Amino acid sequence: xEPFRPVTAIAVPIKGVNVDTDxxxxxxxxxxxxxxxYGRFLFHDLRFDDAGNERPEFILNDERFRSAEIxxxxxxxxxxxxxxxxAYALHDFGIRAVIAPSxxxxxxxxxxxxxxxxxxxxxxxxxxxxxxxxxxxxxRLTVDLEALTITDSSGAASxxxxxxxxxxxxxxxxxxxxxxxxxxxxIEAFERERSRRLPWLS
Amino acid sequence: xxxxxxSQSARTLFEKIWDQHVVLRRTTGPQLVYVDRVxxxxxxxxxxxxxxxxxxxxxxxxxxxxxADHYVPTRTRRVxxxxxxxxxxxxxxxxxxxxxxxxxxxxxxxxxxxIVHVVGPELGISQPGMTIVCNDSHTSTHGAMxxxxxxxxxxxxxxxxxxxxxxxxKPRLMRINVHGSRAEGVHAKDVALAxxxxxxxxxxxxxxxEYAGSLIEKMSIEERLTLCNMSIExxxxxxxxxxxxxxxxxxxxKAFAPQGADWDSAVSYWxxxxxxxxxxxxxxxxxxxxxxxPMVTWGTSPDAAVPIDGCIPDPxxxxxxxxxxxxxxxxxxxxxxxxxxxxxKVDRVFIGSCTNSRIEDLRAAAAIARGRTARxxxxxxxxxxxxxxxxxxxxxxxxxxxxxFEWRHAGCSMCVAINGDFVPAGERCASxxxxxxxxxxxxxSRTHLMSxxxxxxxxxxxxxxxxxxxxxFGPKG
Numbered sequence: 001x002e003p004f005r006p007v008t009a010i011a012v013p014i015k016g017v018n019v020d021t022d023x024x025x026x027x028x029x030x031x032x033x034x035x036x037x038y039g040r041f042l043f044h045d046l047r048f049d050d051a052g053n054e055r056p057e058f059i060l061n062d063e064r065f066r067s068a069e070i071x072x073x074x075x076x077x078x079x080x081x082x083x084x085x086x087a088y089a090l091h092d093f094g095i096r097a098v099i100a101p102s103x104x105x106x107x108x109x110x111x112x113x114x115x116x117x118x119x120x121x122x123x124x125x126x127x128x129x130x131x132x133x134x135x136x137x138x139x140r141l142t143v144d145l146e147a148l149t150i151t152d153s154s155g156a157a158s159x160x161x162x163x164x165x166x167x168x169x170x171x172x173x174x175x176x177x178x179x180x181x182x183x184x185x186x187i188e189a190f191e192r193e194r195s196r197r198l199p200w201l202s
Numbered sequence: 203x204x205x206x207x208x209s210q211s212a213r214t215l216f217e218k219i220w221d222q223h224v225v226l227r228r229t230t231g232p233q234l235v236y237v238d239r240v241x242x243x244x245x246x247x248x249x250x251x252x253x254x255x256x257x258x259x260x261x262x263x264x265x266x267x268x269x270a271d272h273y274v275p276t277r278t279r280r281v282x283x284x285x286x287x288x289x290x291x292x293x294x295x296x297x298x299x300x301x302x303x304x305x306x307x308x309x310x311x312x313x314x315x316x317i318v319h320v321v322g323p324e325l326g327i328s329q330p331g332m333t334i335v336c337n338d339s340h341t342s343t344h345g346a347m348x349x350x351x352x353x354x355x356x357x358x359x360x361x362x363x364x365x366x367x368x369x370x371x372k373p374r375l376m377r378i379n380v381h382g383s384r385a386e387g388v389h390a391k392d393v394a395l396a397x398x399x400x401x402x403x404x405x406x407x408x409x410x411x412e413y414a415g416s417l418i419e420k421m422s423i424e425e426r427l428t429l430c431n432m433s434i435e436x437x438x439x440x441x442x443x444x445x446x447x448x449x450x451x452x453x454x455x456k457a458f459a460p461q462g463a464d465w466d467s468a469v470s471y472w473x474x475x476x477x478x479x480x481x482x483x484x485x486x487x488x489x490x491x492x493x494x495x496p497m498v499t500w501g502t503s504p505d506a507a508v509p510i511d512g513c514i515p516d517p518x519x520x521x522x523x524x525x526x527x528x529x530x531x532x533x534x535x536x537x538x539x540x541x542x543x544x545x546x547k548v549d550r551v552f553i554g555s556c557t558n559s560r561i562e563d564l565r566a567a568a569a570i571a572r573g574r575t576a577r578x579x580x581x582x583x584x585x586x587x588x589x590x591x592x593x594x595x596x597x598x599x600x601x602x603x604x605x606x607f608e609w610r611h612a613g614c615s616m617c618v619a620i621n622g623d624f625v626p627a628g629e630r631c632a633s634x635x636x637x638x639x640x641x642x643x644x645x646x647s648r649t650h651l652m653s654x655x656x657x658x659x660x661x662x663x664x665x666x667x668x669x670x671x672x673x674x675f676g677p678k679g
């Protein structure tokens with residue numbers, strides 16, 4: 001996985017709370033292989049009408065936000081289905097960081113597995129930030145994972161949270177599966193003890 | 203490796219199971235957690251591709267089970283009847299993936315095929331004290347067996363298959379106590395929707411839920427499965443009910459449950475799986491179950507639920523984001539504030555899904571359908587082929603058919619709407635599934651969530667109806 005570097009980019013505010021993964025990636029696209037990319041499916045039914053034309057009212061179709069690499073959302077973003085396709089779609093569209101007061105648990109994990117930074121911020125800050133971004137002609141933010149800060153164009157920095165384990169993984173581009181495989185000996189020892197203790201489980 | 207502080211202080215049920223599964227204890231953040239059972243479905247093909255790309259093998263295939271459920275057609279048992287070639291391909295890929303890795307699987311033509319969250323408990327594959335993962339958010343269902351069960355993504359599935367572990371930070375702990383007796387016509391689904399309406403869709407984010415209290419203790423396993431299933435709609439990491447005699451009676455004799463001396467050893471262990479009285483939860487909620495009425499949703503999030511004798515709420519009584527979300531939801535749903543719920547006409551009815559497709563659900567629906575006639579297209583999709591057979595033995599299929607309901611084969615069907623079964627654009631569906639999200643049952647579909655008996659009531663009246671007034675629904679044979 002690519003190490004996460006500080007990103008300065010357009011940040012798009014996504015309205016509402018409890019934006020579920022069905023909105024981020026409608027289920028009918030899940031059958032497709034990743035090879036062709038999932039970026040065109042991102043927020044598909046909000047972005048496009050039934051004829052495939054852009055819906056002008058959706059914010060990612062606004063010229064100011066088209067090239068967004070940062071997304072700012074409300075409470076419980078990515079709730080619902082476990083589909084990792086939602087993280088694939090954000091990643092393949094070019095999103096590098098998602099800022100919200102809280103996330104669906106599984107979506108949060110899926111972001112981390114795809115090198116996407118889920119930055120947790122206070123609810124009030126997320127609300128104000130979304131309002132501010134809507135007003136700016138050039139709605140840019142800088143997200144610095146090393147410093148755990150979000151900086152707006154005025155230079156004001158605000159903190160976000162991410163656990164140190166995941167921060168290190170993202171910063172160093174660590175592959176968590178590789179990390180788990182390094183503990184094969186401990187897993188084997190655990191399994192031997194488990195078979196002794198709970199023999200019917202094997 | 204176990205810390206004395208943890209083992210000596212009072213622990214919750216979740217903590218007792220958790221402590222038994224931590225392979226690598228770290229001071230903060232995620233631990234390396236062992237998974238006893240890995241369940242997968244056709245949609246897990248991304249994880250298999252990842253496994254191949256990385257040159258990794260399935261580590262413990264005996265602890266892995268595959269279920270064809272998300273993409274299977276429900277009119278027939280033939281892959282060729284998939285709605286399009288890509289879906290047929292996904293079904294064939296599933297078969298190839300499980301066969302080439304030696305994973306036991308219930309493929310489309312298996313007599314035990316069905317929805318993973320129905321079949322796992324039904325065959326006794328899901329057991330108390332286990333950790334269970336699956337590429338599906340409703341994996342929380344298996345918590346009803348006294349297990350820690352949760353949904354994971356595809357990358358985590360790759361890890362689970364290759365190492366039999368996941369990285370997981372211990373969730374915060376929450377207990378939801380429901381006491382009192384349920385009123386007539388109130389089912390597990392109503393209890394779940396009432397809890398979600400009260401706490402909100404984010405009410406349990408970051409928390410593992412334990413359901414407790416006299417009302418839960420009196421629930422059957424099938425009812426607990428429905429309740430735990432909906433934990434994810436509260437934002438919960440998982441939901442669990444302490445195993446008790448009801449659990450053991452349910453498991454006894456199941457095909458994959460331990461047998462003979464193993465059963466006795468297992469029971470001795472399972473009896474220890476109860477939280478200590480002094481154990482503390484980060485969050486605790488108490489609900490008087492006797493006040494719960496049959497529930498129905500009006501919006502596009504499961505917490506937008508009201509009693510069936512209520513009305514569409516007025517967004518103007520809300521503020522900020524809640525107000526604008528409610529306005530968007532009402533626009534999408536084509537509903538007006540103040541409308542009594544029982545005045546809302548429906549275009550079709552879906553009885554099925556991992557939430558409500560078990561035999562008790564079908565019996566409840568049949569009790570309303572018996573001797574009456576569907577006013578709108580209605581499909582009944584049993585959760586498994588075993589449920590289907592059981593229902594046919596009991597004559598429920600004849601009740602449904604006589605009422606004009608369609609009787610299908612097992613699968614996820616119209617809940618996730620990727621197998622060819624869907625709600626046409628603009629139509630309103632009374633559904634026993636778990637999500638009323640925008641477009642969930644099909645592009646521009648409108649979903650009202652409810653219990654199986656309420657869905658059957660909607661079918662025979664053509665509108666959302668109060669099942670407590672079933673006598674007024676017309677002819678009864």
